Amino acid sequence: MPSERILEQLRSFRLFQELPEEAVQEIAAVGKLREYPTGARLFDQGQAAEGAFILLEGEIVEWRVNRVGEEIFRRTVRTGQALGFRSLLKGTVRLSSAETRVPSRLLFLPARDFTRLQGKYPELERCLLQPEVVRRLRAMPFLGSLTDEQLWWIVDLFERCEVQPDEPIISPLHHRNGDSDRSAASDDTSEMAVCLIDRGQVIVHSRVGGHMVLTAGHYFGRHLALGIRRAVSAYAVTQVTLYCLRASDLDWLLSAFPDIQALIEDPPDIIGRLQSTRLFSELTSEELEALAGYVCWEHYPANRTVTQQGEPGDAFYILDRGEAILRVADVEGQERLRDYLVAGDAFGETSLILKDARDATVEAIIPTDWLVLYHDDFMRFLRSYPEAWQRLSLREETLQKLRHRAEARGEQVETLVYRTRRHxxxxxxxxxxxxxxxxxxxxxxxxxxxxxxxxxxxxxxxxxxxxxxxxxxxxxxxxxNDWLIITTRQIIHRERVVLISERRIRAPLEKIQDVHVIRYLWASMLGYGHLVIQTAGPAGRIEFRYTPDPDRVSELIQQQRARVLAGARAIERKRIRRVLEERLGLGVSPMPPSSAVPEEQASSSAQNPQPPQRRRPRFTLFAVRIEDGDQIIWRKHPLNLLSRTAGPLALLILIILAMVALGQYQGALRTLGWPVAGLWMGVILLGLIALSWLLWEYDDWRNDLYIVTPDRIIDIERKPLFFAEDRREASLGMIQNVTSHIPNPVAYIFSYGNVRIETAAETGIFTFDFVANPREVQAEIMRRVEAFRARQAAREHAQRQSEIAAWFEMYDRLHREQAG
CATH class of the missing domain: 1.10.287 (Helix Hairpins)
Structure with a gap:
């Protein structure tokens, strides 16, 4: 077989889709073509690993036995799959045996070339092991009884299929006898016995269970063993991603792992579980049935974290099988037991409704299966059944947060904790x-x-x-109009004088260093005090005088700050655990979906793609806010332009009036002996001067820019015609405080003001003067700063965790060498 043909085949295999083109070319170049007859043994378990194989044509059976000779793994290797690479990756002898079922052609990669390719292209190991698929399968209850190691071995049994909306997955064929067990569907799923739903919604028609809508984590198929999930027909409601097994592989899986058969015989009662919760107990049967079509089914092994304190929350959890504990971490990071969860218990109401951050950590103490409803899916349900909102049995805490929810934008929804006026x-x-x-x-x-x-x-x-x-x-x-506001993310001090001015100061909770209450005798008698909040900024001092019940306010601020810091520490520990697990091969972290239904795409547009529309040019002659990619540019308010151009505009108007008068009375002026031509030249010259002056002022206004990018703020003051330019920049990480100020009634009416940005950089303080909507500018800068800090913290954490993992990896290697 020519090398070009091998290269073409490798490019067509899904296994190598994510590899760089040069890597595929090098594999084709170093690989050696081998042909084997039926029944030929490729390698035996325990032999030295000489290389890896890629099946180009044919069919191979691979199996593994334990120490007593019992078969613990079997799979059929088909065209486009690889085998024999695990022993090379682990540096051990052959971990399995392999034999051809039919005459087969394979591409053999010698161990030395494979190791070199692995070092040169790290993506190769990920393509072969498919860790993302393993983590996704780990989160599926259908495979919950398998160990992590067994999952790594069976991942190649599954074929990933994508189905577009309204397309059939299983369609019945009506034979003469009227009782056919076979089905016709798309090419990807026509031979599949069971399908596990990764994401999307599927309508399943079953002989036993009737009609049902299933989504992420659930299973269905045509195999006789599937009971009420055995489908006569199945159709995609939305775009669907499936992991499918062939009948022979499912038969082996059921025989090797009887717990899977037990789970199939007792699938979750989604509607019953929903109805048993307080939140959904008053929904109608029609609404419950519709809502069940959005509920995911997820598995978490023993000692695995289900939700982490401090992480953004967006889902409602119902424990279907198993047991779990709920813990809360204090500011020092010490966790304390708060509750014990059993089947039927639920949590996450405020996260579902408000996307509140998690205030506790939930951990499975034995293998657990959960029914999970995500916020985005719940919103889709409410759009179809808006009257269901009135029948939700919300807790008073949720109702209160809904009534007083802070108006916040950004990646994490911000919720009001407390707000107060002055005493x-x-x-x-x-x-x-x-x-x-x-x-x-x-x-x-x-x-x-x-x-x-x-x-x-x-x-x-x-x-x-x-x-x-x-x-x-x-x-x-x-x-x-004077407020002190405490949210789940920041402290806001708002002072507004109606029609006169407005000033807002914001401070992130994690930046608060000290909260101090000043109180005199008279204040103690009347129950108020002066609250002073010191932040990390040099001028980041928030002072709210005449605070009612200042001790309670101070305690709330400290509690929220402690919650944020404790959540950050808990998240960091979780990241460290995940890095160690990946580096040391200690386990597989489940990877549930972010929602049951992917982003909605019209099937018509998917089937009939339209040519891209030409983007219209953006009119920016007088624009004061311009979005250019991932950066935002602000100019001064148009009123500032008007004040700058008032002089040249007035002069131009006078000149135009003079030209009109000169044209009307030029005959009389000639009679009087006036030099009309000279007057015209003078007026035109003055007109050109006034127009140049006007254009100068406009260009000067247009060239004063305030820019915020994902990592910097930039203040540019540029004179026209390249006379001078003053450009100041600072990293978003150096920003310590941002305040906005509306200085006078005119500014209040026309919505402009100043934004003051305090930084720790040498450039010092930035002032965005005369900007439109200063509160929005302040909020946008704060959002960018928080996002930058989050990315920076993630990079620093990843670096520290990588260093820690490297130390543990070296320790583990030394320990194994000593033991050997």
């Missing part, structure tokens, strides 16, 4: 003292003038009363 005492003092003075003045004035009943005095009293009433209304509105 009533400063309001009373501001109203009582001036009112008392005015009242005293009116009484004294009335006695002094002695005109109590006169019309003039009545008018004076009315005007003073109106003034006092307006003042009181103003003071109350001012008091009502």
């Amino acid at each position: 009533w005492w400063p309001l009373f003092a501001r109203i009582a003292v001036p009112s008392s003075i005015l009242f005293t003045v009116m009484v004294v004035l009335g006695i002094a003038l002695g005109v109590r009943a006169s019309a003039a005095f009545d008018l004076l009293i009315s005007l003073l009363a109106l003034g006092v009433a307006l003042y009181i209304a103003w003071v109350v509105m001012d008091w009502c």
Whole structure:
């Protein structure tokens, strides 16, 4: 077989789809073509590993036995699959035996070439072992009784299939006898006995179970052993990804692992479990049946973390089989037992509804199966059944959070914890003292003038009363618009003077260093104090005077800060565990889906793709906010442009009026002996000067840019015609505090203001002056800063964890060498 033909075959194999082209070419170049007759033994378990094989044509059976000769693994190797590579990756003798079933052609890779290719192309090991597929299968209850090692061995039994919406997966063939067990479907699934759903929704029609909608983690198929999940027909509702087994492989799996047969005989009662929870107990039978079509089925082995404290939450969990414990970590990272979960227990209501971060860690103590409903899928259900929202039995905690939910945008939804205005005492003092003075003045004035009943005095009293009433209304509105807000992610101090100004200061919880309460005797008697919150920024001091119940507010801030820090530590421990497991081969972490249903795609557009539409150019002549890829550019407010161009615009208007007058009266001017041509030249020259001035001011306005990218902030002040440019930059990681300020009534009406950015860089403080919607600018910068810090922390954690894992890996190697 020519080398070009081998290369073409390798390119067509799914196994090598993710390898670089040069890697595939090198495999084809170093590989040696071998042909074997039926019944030829390729290698025996325990032999020295001389190389790996790739099956080009034919069929091979591979098996493995334990120490007493019992078969513990068997699979049929088909065209496009590899075998014999595990012993090379582990550096051991042959771990299995292999024999041809039919005449076969194979590409043999000698051990030396394979090891060189493995070092040169790290993707090769991932393509052969398929760790992502193994982790996904680990999360499926159908295979829950298998050990991690057994999963690594059987991963090649599964074939990945993708089905588009409305396409058949299993379609019945009506034979003359009317009782055929065979089905016709797409080429990918026509010979499959069982299918495990990775993602998507499938309508299954069963002889026993009737009609049902199944989604991620569930199984169905045509095999006789599948009971109520044995399908007469099955169709994709959405785009569906499946992992499928052939009949011979399923027969071996059922005989080798009887627990799978026991699970098949007792599948989960999804509707019953949903109805038994408090949250969904009042839904109608139709709504429960529809909701069941969005519920995933997930498996977590013993001692595995199901949810981690501090991680973003987006799902509701119902324990279907097994037992679990719920623990909470304090600020020092010490975990304490809070609850014990058994079959039927559920948690995650606020995460489902509000996407709240997890406030506890749940860990399986024995193998567990869970029914899981994700937020995005639940929202899809509510769009189809909006009346179901009214029948949800929400807890008071969830209802309260819904009523007071903070308006926050970003990757993690932000939820209100507490908010308060200032104590009533400063309001009373501001109203009582001036009112008392005015009242005293009116009484004294009335006695002094002695005109109590006169019309003039009545008018004076009315005007003073109106003034006092307006003042009181103003003071109350001012008091009502000052807030201290505590959310799950930050502290916000908002001071607003209606139609005058607004100022907001934000501080992330993890940046808070100290919370101090200042209280004097009078304040203690009335129950208020002055709250001072010190953040990591040099000027990051948030002071909220006249805070009611300041001790409680301080405690809430400390609790939320402790929760954030404890969650961060718990997440870091989880990452360390995962790295160690991967580096030392200690286990397989389950990888459940992020939602049951993938992003919706119209089947019509998928089948009839339209040519891409030409993107219209964006009009940016006066734009003050421009999104350019992953960066955002702001200019100053148009009012700033108007103030800059007022002079040249006024001059241009005068010049135009002069030109009109000159054109109308030029005959009379000639009669008087005026130099009309000179006047025209002068007016035109002034017009050109005014126009140049106008264009200069516009270009100067247009070239003053405030830019935020995924990793930097940039302040550019550039004069026209390349006269001068001042460019200041700072990393987002150096930003310590961001505040916005609306300085006056005009700014409030036209929605512009200043954003002050304090950094630890040499460039110091950045000020984005005269920007439109300063609160949005502040919020966008804060979101970018948080995202940057999260990426930076993830990189640092990954580096530290890699170093730790390397130490443990070396220790494990030395330990095994000593034991050997």
